[in-house]
Amino acid sequence: MQAYGIKISNLSKTFGRGDTAVHALKEVNMQVEPGEVVGLIGPSGSGKSTLLKCLGAIIEPSAGQMYLGDQLIYDNGWKISDLRALRRDKIGFVFQAPYLIPFLNTLDNVALLPMLAGKSNKEARQRALELLTVLQVEHRAHALPSRLSGGEQQRIAIARGLINRPPVILADEPTAALDSVRALTVIRTLNDIARDYNTAVIVVTHDDKIIPTFKRLYHIRDGITYEEQGQGREIL
Amino acid sequence: MISLAGRDILHAWGKFVFTGVGLGLLIGVTLTMAGVYRGMVDDAQVLLDNSAADLWVVQKDTLGPYAEPSNLPDDTWRAVANIPGVANASNVTYLTMQVSSASGETRALVTGIANSGPGSSGWPLRLLAGRQVSKNHYEAVADIASGFKLGDSIQIRRNRYLIVGLTKRMVSSSGDPMIFIPLLDAQQAQFLKSNDAIAQNRRRISQNPIFNNPRNPEVLDAVLDLQESNTQVNAVLVQLKAQAEPKQVAEDMRRWLRLQVYDREQMEQILVGKLIATSARQILMFLVILAVVSAAIVAFIIYTLTMGKIREIAVLKLIGTHNKSIISMIIQQALALGIIGFMVGKIAATVWAPFFPKYVLLVTQDTITGLIAVLGMCVLASFVAIYAALRVDPADAVGG
Structure with a gap:
């Protein structure tokens, strides 16, 4: 697998103009290596979600640079026109709530992405099943999301984020709705994935249960990031 | 590729079928009105014959x-x-x-x-x-x-x-x-x-x-x-x-x-x-009104169904689903609703036509025209829902 990381330099995002302009991000710098899991923490309104949307190629930054591996994807303007394909192939998303498609079973929820990318149904489902096995939810492959527990749903969501083997995974408060045990299971899973697939993982969180597990943290406050060494506590 | 529309329909088949039955009864009334007109023309021709x-x-x-x-x-x-x-x-x-x-x-x-x-x-x-x-x-x-x-x-x-x-x-x-x-x-x-x-x-x-x-x-x-x-x-x-x-x-x-x-x-x-020209115009007016009401109902139902999946649509867009896949899903659902409704309507009209005091003549040509009109109406009616779905921002899937 090609080793990618994500790097942003002097990234800023301003909403509005003139006197009413809101500077959500001010010259943010961040770098996450392949195989690394970093936390992004900060109070409400600090710019976490805006940064996540910029990193996820969902909204356009106002200035700065963004690299995905060696590829410059933003330099005061998008360098890639097909952001939809970029999101589909290069970025995995894990949300606060799993947001699984309620009318698709577990297997198809995960297999949908490679199918959208043009893979055959058989190949996509085979790959999805492999991933569900890795995440230990293969026995729930044919269950609808409404039949799954919160932890199972979140693991399915992680599988969906991983299915196209993206170099970067962006997780938005993935443990917010889970108890301690399930939250730590999810974080352990993300760490395993980062290690096994050489994926750069950014976890946006408020969750005190999981913050000590990160080896490296980015604090964001008033649109500015501060890097900090984490405790890197081992997850049992 | 998975049929998103088909899976959604199977998932909520009860809601879909009952909605289709309701629409079908309305379509049945529309077909019957056309049958009443055909019956009047046939009565006139029979009198001459x-x-x-x-x-x-x-x-x-x-x-x-x-x-x-x-x-x-x-x-x-x-x-x-x-x-x-x-x-x-x-x-x-x-x-x-x-x-x-x-x-x-x-x-x-x-x-x-x-x-x-x-x-x-x-x-x-x-x-x-x-x-x-x-x-x-x-x-x-x-x-x-x-x-x-x-x-x-x-x-x-x-x-x-x-x-x-x-x-x-x-x-x-x-x-x-x-x-x-x-x-x-x-x-x-x-x-x-x-x-x-x-x-x-x-x-x-x-x-x-x-x-x-x-x-x-x-x-x-x-x-x-x-x-x-x-x-x-x-x-x-x-x-x-x-x-x-x-x-x-x-x-x-x-x-x-x-x-x-x-x-x-x-x-x-x-x-x-x-x-029978005045009666025919009267029936034509009813047909137009019923068609507009049917279209409005289909539009409302499809819009409601789509709005109920707005978060899922945002997720689909975020993970890279093409707009055409989302448009296709909405149109397929609208067409499925139309087909269910038309089948119910055709059966209903056939069953109740003999009980009308005057001759109701259901002709194949009207059935085919009706089916094409219903499908066309469903596609048109889905435009509002498609417009709403295309306006969904993928960012809605992300909190904040």
Whole structure:
């Protein structure tokens, strides 16, 4: 697998103009290596979600640079026109709530992405099943999301984020709705994935249960990031 | 690729099916309205077919005998029969009235048929039971839609008639069943005055010294006879010889007899284009309104279904689903709803059509047109939902 990381330099995002302009991000710098899991923490309104949307190629930054591996994807303007394909192939998303498609079973929820990318149904489902096995939810492959527990749903969501083997995974408060045990299971899973697939993982969180597990943290406050060494506590 | 629309429908099939049934009943009403119109046109054409006439001779400057009153002397047929090309000419009278029997009453088109025998113009073409009218008085053949049975005794004006035969699909242009009686009885029924009116008329005439002249008492009798007898019919039905050209024969009659003559095409135009034109426009308005209501309901349902999946659509867009896949999902669902609705509507219309008091004719052409219209309407109705879905921001899937 090609080793990618994500790097942003002097990234800023301003909403509005003139006197009413809101500077959500001010010259943010961040770098996450392949195989690394970093936390992004900060109070409400600090710019976490805006940064996540910029990193996820969902909204356009106002200035700065963004690299995905060696590829410059933003330099005061998008360098890639097909952001939809970029999101589909290069970025995995894990949300606060799993947001699984309620009318698709577990297997198809995960297999949908490679199918959208043009893979055959058989190949996509085979790959999805492999991933569900890795995440230990293969026995729930044919269950609808409404039949799954919160932890199972979140693991399915992680599988969906991983299915196209993206170099970067962006997780938005993935443990917010889970108890301690399930939250730590999810974080352990993300760490395993980062290690096994050489994926750069950014976890946006408020969750005190999981913050000590990160080896490296980015604090964001008033649109500015501060890097900090984490405790890197081992997850049992 | 997975059919997102199909999976969504299977997931919430109950909601979908019940919505489709509701829509289907509305479509069923729409198809029935079209069937009512077709039935009216068919009734008009059946009336012309059953008269077995090539030409209709009626009172000058009228659209008779079906669309306007028409009166002709009952000896006109002799002059008509002498025009070159005419094979047969028969008097006929038509009178729409309430006809009663012991079991109840019904509205019917009482038709007076000349004593020219079965197969002549105006006579019932086929019998389901019994026989044709064979006497000059007090026998009748009735359409089964009248509800009368063989042997029933029915009351027309002052006289009672015995039902001797039953026929089928012999109806007026407004769908009323026809009852055939001898021409003389029909003439009497059509122009019969009440006893009081006759007595009053006799008294008035006898008080007139011009008519009641003691030196010539036969004048009064003659005048009274004229007043109380009827020698009028509504039309003369004409059958032409095989080689005769209807338009030419009609033109000859207009020129030499100074009467109004219509051929089949003109009579159809009068019945369909004039007599039922207002009803047809009325039905067309209903059809348009029902189509608009159906479209609005489909649009609302599809919009609601789409809005219920807004977060999922945001996720789909975020993870890279093409807009065309989302558009396809919405259109497929709209079409599926339309197909379910149409099937339900078609079945419903077929089931309830026979229970309508007037003839409802469901034709294949209307079914195909209806299906195409419903599918087109569903695609159009899904545009609002598609617009809403395309406006969903993928960022909505991410909190904050």
